[in-house]
Amino acid sequence: MGQQHLFRLGTLAVIGIILFVVTNWWPQMTEKNENRVIVETHPEISKQAAAAAVEAYIGALSSVPVQATQVIYQSDQLLSGYVQKERLVREYNTSYKDRVPVDYYQVELGSGGKTAYLAYVNMTSGEVIGWQKRSGAPAPNVRDGRRIAETYLEKAGKPLEQYQMLLPNSAAPYQFAFEHRTARLGEAKLREIVEIRGGEVTAYRTEIRVPDSHSAWVQRQDRASSSMTGLNMILSAIMGLTAIVLMVIHRKRIAFVRGLWLTFTFLVIYWINNFNMVPAFKTLGSPGNDPFLAADSSFGMVMLMNVVVAVMGVVGYFSLAAGQPLWRDLGMGNWTRWREPSFGEDTFAGMKRGYLLACLMLGLQSLLFFIAENRFDMWSVNDPSGSMYNLLRPGLFPLMAWTAAISEEAIYRFFGIALFKKLLRSTFLAVLFPSMIWAFSHTQYPIYPVYTRFIEVTLLGIILGYVFLKFGFATVLFTHAIMDSLLMSFSLMNLGSPAYITLGLFYIVLPAIVAWIIWRLHRAALRRRPDTASLT
Structure with missing residues (x-):
């Protein structure tokens, strides 16, 4: 990497860090922010203490012996959104937070082999605030x-x-x-x-x-989100089928072994994560649904998600394979092969660029959130299905940064840009359309109004698209993985224990370790090849 390039990217990284710090920590110090944001409650009692409190409470109500089987974190997203949207956070915190907490523990109590009771516990006081019998x-x-x-x-x-x-x-x-x-x-x-x-x-x-007016507004927003998510699935499926057709047409020009290790890494990490999310799947029920049904069906959700992930992995592999001849036809070599002498150096350089560009991306994302909150009344609610408190092993979660980077960069950058560039003959449109399709899938997060998330992710996708065109696949892959690793590691370290802080720091440096190992392995492989030994 040239010194001039390094200096420019370093300058952009510093700008990104400044934007990230200013837009995240400075608003929290203002009185205005106090009345518009509800942050995830940090529990002051353990899940074990909550289970003990509930066993005593329900034991006094029931003649049947019950035992706590699992404790999960839940959140009243409808109430959280209402108090934020209407700027009632300060009044809520003063008068109602203890009586009707937005965030709380949900404790399952079993009897006769199935869940007999659900009880709800204040995460700070340990008081039982509600219960339900099957x-x-x-x-x-x-x-x-x-x-x-x-x-x-x-x-x-x-x-x-x-x-x-x-x-x-x-x-x-x-x-x-x-x-x-x-x-x-x-x-x-x-x-x-x-x-x-x-x-x-x-x-x-x-x-x-x-x-009812707020509930109806949220329902309309959720329907819009579902429509956009569905549109993403349809368009991504069409792209996947197109990739299969192109693989058949160009089968003699494709190195099918390329992408297998990335696909294997994606599948293993994602499948592990699905089992790690068993408690989280129990939070997916919506108002009006039977909460006991969610408690009973979590393992079935894991099996379903494993199938979905397998399909995602196949589509990602097809995208990597089909993209190869498209880029060669366009005269662009943006993914170095292992057999090329520069593979290890390109991977290591991509990692270094990735750290600098990830800092810029984090700052730009924070700036977009800041603008959306202050100019377009954007707000978000806590998501129990994505909370560290609902994982069997929270320390494994930051590994998911690699699954997002692998699949999304393969489908929407490596294959998507090549496909649309061939169809539309326009670089900008070739970057824009895959970015929009990618953004549709991110509107499922509980951020309102949902269009703000679509705009934000589309803009970030455009930047990643041009990063890919400028520096290649390795750089955009590391940029995405490092950006998500930083965000997920921050969430892990926020749990507070020294072990999680140490583990979070490890995940932040993990991309550098991965790139170094690849570089060393490739360098050793070069030394064993007579035709390239002189280059090392």
């Missing part, structure tokens, strides 16, 4: 249900004169809601929910019921 018993009539519910609330210390009962609806005749006459958060109202089946209380919780 039951298929019928709902009572309104009069009997009201009597049982009011008796329960009185024992729980809730003054009945402060509440008015709402009539049960036909969709949930077993649910009796008591709305507080004065307590509210904006237009949201405080409610006590008691569920009664078979003449007994089978669930209790306190909730802040957000306005």
Whole structure:
């Protein structure tokens, strides 16, 4: 790597670091930010303590012995989004956070080989804030249900004169809601929910019921997100089928062994991650779904995801194979082969560029988020399905940076740009269209309005596209892997323990270790080849 190039990339990296620091830490010091952002709750009690508290609590309610089987982190995304969107965070933190926490533990309690109870625990105080018993018993009539519910609330210390009962609806005749006459958060109202089946209380919780208008807005946003994700799947499938056709047409010009190691790495890491996410899969149920069903079906979700990942791996491999003749036809050699003398040096140089460009990318992404938050009212909610607290082994999570880099750079940069460049004869459009398709898949994250995420990822994809065209596949692969490794390592280190901090630092330097090993292995291979020994 030339000194002038290194200096320019180093300057861009410094600019990126400054942008990252300013746009992430400076807003947190302002009073304005205090009233618009809810950060993920850092638990002050362990999962073991939460399980013990719930076993004692449910044990006093039930005549059947129960034992805590698993504890997961959950989040009320609807409430979190409402208080952020309406700038009610300060009022919520002052008046309601302890009573109705956005983030909480969900504890499963087993009896007879299956989950019998779910209980919910405040992650900071350890107080049980709600519970639910598995039951298929019928709902009572309104009069009997009201009597049982009011008796329960009185024992729980809730003054009945402060509440008015709402009539049960036909969709949930077993649910009796008591709305507080004065307590509210904006237009949201405080409610006590008691569920009664078979003449007994089978669930209790306190909730802040957000306005129907907000729920409807979120549903429209989620439908838009689902549509964009579906569009990504359709267009990516078309690209995959195109790659298969091109592989058949150009089969004599393709080195099929190329890409196998990348595909193998992608599959192994992703499959390990799927099993690591067993607790996270239990959080994927939406309001109205049976939470016990999510608790029972997590292993089935793992098996389904393993199949999906296998398909993704195949599409990525086809993309790497089919892209080879396309780039040769365009007269561009942007992926050095192992047998070429420069492979090891190119890989090592790609890693060095990758670290500098990743710093720039992080800064630009943070700047785009900052602009979206302050000019387009963007906000995000905590995502239990992607939380470190819902992994069996959180220390393995940053390895996922490599799966994203391998599959996405193979499909949307190496193959996508070549395909669209051949079809459209325009470099800009060839970079733009794969970036848009890539961005469609990222709207599934809980960031609202969803179009802001689409714009942000499209812009980042355009930058990665030109990085690929300028420096080649190795550089864009390392740039993506290092950028995601940094973000995931920061999340891991945020767990606070010295072990996780050390492991996070290891993952940050892992790309350099990988590139060094490849460089050393390739150098040794060159020395064993008589035709290239003089070059080493």
